[in-house]
Amino acid sequence: MTSKSGPQESAVNAQRLNDAMKRLRARLRVESGQHATGLTATQLAVLLSVVREGPVTAARLASLEHVSAQSIAQSLxxxxxAGLIHGTPDPRDGRKKLMTATPSATELVDKLLTGRASFLARAIEQVVPLEEREDVAKAIGLLERLAAADLSDGGA
Incomplete structure (x- = not known):
């Protein structure tokens, strides 16, 4: 099988990667119990950021999640x-609020993340042969690089 490298192959691989990530995200939502929370994927992503970054401003959350201030406000x-976060005045700028997760939010996030990690660990153990485990680690590194890519210059 010959492989032509170039924009067309990149486009095909980009679509395959997007489709695979979509299916994996959907599977992780099911396996973690995310559907039972009644929260959307966006709301849970914001909650995770509040748990990890908090106390945090809405502006910082919008930046972290790459969404508009209006979208963050709706999620918050x-x-x-739902009683998962609360806001307190920012001591440095009283006009702003710092969002903090409640203990129940932290427990919920921990449960969801544990469910996802547990599913992935089981899937790797059952589906990926030992000789391919290093390939999984390499693929993770590539995905991390793609996620961190700064293409603000238009990719040139």
Whole structure:
């Protein structure tokens, strides 16, 4: 099998990667019990950021999640109503609020992350032969590089 390298192959691989990630994300939502939370993937991503980064401003959350301030505000409103986060005035700028996760939010995030990691560990153990485990580690490194890519110059 010959392989032509170039933009067309990159486009095909980009679509395959996108499709695989979509299926894996959906599977992780099911395996972790995410559906039972009643929260959307976006709301849970924001909650995870509050747990990891908190106390944190809405502006910082918007930056972390690569979404608009309006989108963050909507997610924060749902999370506040669910009793998963609360806001306190920023001591450096009283006009801003610092979002902090409640203990129940931290427990929820831990449970979801543990469920995801458990599924992935079992899947690797059962599906990936020992001789391919190093390939998995390499693929993770590549995915991390892709996620961190700064293409603001247009890719040139």
């Amino acid at each position: 409103a749902v999370l506040k109503a």
